[in-house]
Amino acid sequence: MLKKIPHKEIVEFTRVLSLLLYAKISIVQAFELIYKQTKNEKLKEILKNILKGIKSGTSLSKSFAKYPDVFADIFIANLKVGEETGEIALLNMNIPAIGCAKKILLKKLVVHQIINGKRKS
Helix, strand or coil: CCCCCCHHHHHHHHHHHHHHHHCCCCHHHHHHHHHHHCCCHHHHHHHHHHHHHHHCCCCHHHHHHCCCCCCCHHHHHHHHHHHHHCCHHHHCCCHHHHHHHHHHHHHHHHHHHHHHHHHHC
């Protein structure tokens, strides 16, 4: 069974993708470059499938939407807006980071409450 993809890897992936697209690298080339550098096998498989979809003519947002457990709805919605406006690189740079920060803070809060709750007993 493949491991879950850490939020930090999703943030890093989207950051690098945005930077490559901002640098006017084609989507296909950007995915190929990121794919070669990716170590997480689950993420690598997802990237391969998204790239396959893009090459077959599926939109970027529809390709990402096949993985709702990995990519947030707001990220996919922003991709769709980016496709319509031609500004994919600019729209998606911070969305995963915000989601990741919220999850990390929530996890820290839960751990803090568990540790402090046990000390009071």
